[in-house]
Amino acid sequence: MSLTQTQLDQFHRDGYIVVPDVFSEAEMKAAQEAMDEVFYGKPFDAWLAEVDGGETASVSDGFTTTHDHKEGRSQFPTGLRALDGLVENETYLDVFEQCLGDRPAYCNAHLFLRSGPTDKRHAEHPWQGYHIDHYTNCLLPPAVQVGFYDYINSGVYLHDVLDDGAPMMVIPGSHRVAQQVYLDAFAQGNASGGSIDDLRKVGGLADPVPQIGPRGSAAFYSSYTIHAAQPFRNRRVQRAFWTLSLCRRDNAGWTRFANPFIYGEREHMMPFLTQTTPRVRSVFGFPEPGHPYYTEETLSLLASTIPGMDVRPYREAMEE
Numbered sequence: 510m511s512l513t514q515t516q517l518d519q520f521h522r523d524g525y526i527v528v529p530d531v532f533s534e535a536e537m538k539a540a541q542e543a544m545d546e547v548f549y550g551k552p553f554d555a556w557l558a559e560v561d562g563g564e565t566a567s568v569s570d571g572f573t574t575t576h577d578h579k580e581g582r583s584q585f586p587t588g589l590r591a592l593d594g595l596v597e598n599e600t601y602l603d604v605f606e607q608c609l610g611d612r613p614a615y616c617n618a619h620l621f622l623r624s625g626p627t628d629k630r631h632a633e634h635p636w637q638g639y640h641i642d643h644y645t646n647c648l649l650p651p652a653v654q655v656g657f658y659d660y661i662n663s664g665v666y667l668h669d670v671l672d673d674g675a676p677m678m679v680i681p682g683s684h685r686v687a688q689q690v691y692l693d694a695f696a697q698g699n700a701s702g703g704s705i706d707d708l709r710k711v712g713g714l715a716d717p718v719p720q721i722g723p724r725g726s727a728a729f730y731s732s733y734t735i736h737a738a739q740p741f742r743n744r745r746v747q748r749a750f751w752t753l754s755l756c757r758r759d760n761a762g763w764t765r766f767a768n769p770f771i772y773g774e775r776e777h778m779m780p781f782l783t784q785t786t787p788r789v790r791s792v793f794g795f796p797e798p799g800h801p802y803y804t805e806e807t808l809s810l811l812a813s814t815i816p817g818m819d820v821r822p823y824r825e826a827m828e829e
């Protein structure tokens with residue numbers, strides 16, 4: 510099974526799709542047990558019972574770039590077959606390939622956990638926290654075209670994700686207007702890097718939709734798609750995702766150069782990339798001056814997202 514034309518059209522229109530039945534019940538059960546072991550050192554229910562019994566709830570939510578917990582490791586590969594083996598699912602890879610329109614190349618992958626009892630991984634207000642994930646793997650702000658410079662993030666649902674279990678909030682169609690949204694937001698002082706400070710000040714977007722889905726689904730979304738975390742209404746559940754990001758292979762030099770250089774090494778790499786020459790930046794995957802990626806809009810966004818970077822050589826080559 511891979512996407513029907515209708516599903517593929519939906520992905521291109523909305524910037525995301527949740528595909529059911531990509532993984533089997535048995536695969537998800539084994540993966541969830543392994544993931545519980547990595548984060549809690551025991552099944553979630555056993556951990557929840559301890560929390561109910563008054564023990565201190567302690568779990569490393571979300572992910573970090575050097576994620577070796579005392580219980581296990583959450584960056585790919587974890588060393589646990591029930592988790593690492595999910596990448597071999599042919600349907601899953603087919604869907605990536607269809608959505609990307611090219612054979613895929615690896616950006617990054619990790620376990621992503623939000624645990625109801627302890628979760629703080631959301632903004633205070635529903636209009637806060639909207640962002641694109643693009644800068645996790647790529648330093649090049651959104652181009653006006655979609656489907657070439659963006660990449661695809663995916664989350665595999667190890668269990669049912671219901672409305673009260675903090676499904677991700679996604680804005681349909683936002684990937685197609687991400688460039689303009691960020692240009693406007695920076696002009697209004699309403700953006701910090703990849704984040705929009707106040708969604709209410711952004712006009713013309715559709716209402717956010719919760720990305721619910723049954724166990725065994727896989728969600729796919731463009732790295733330009735604007736989304737946010739929301740709080741758990743039911744704090745007695747967790748949200749356990751196995752995640753993977755892949756980009757187009759013909760564009761991997763640009764879209765994945767951030768990893769590992771700015772994923773785990775960001776604090777060291779960013780000052781260097783900001784100061785260095787266009788020629789050296791191109792060694793790290795930036796398109797060279799004169800490349801059609803550079804426009805007034807992308808240069809404006811680059812100046813906003815990499816403060817201190819001298820964009821003049823790129824502008825001069827554009828004007829030639």
Ligand SMILES: O=C(O)CCC(=O)C(=O)O
Pocket residue numbers: 642675676677678736737738739
């Ligand atoms: O999975 C969620 O609830 C949203 C989290 C998110 O957007 C992120 O960590 O980038």
Ligand SMILES: [Fe+2]
Pocket residue numbers: 640641642736
């Ligand atoms: Fe995100």
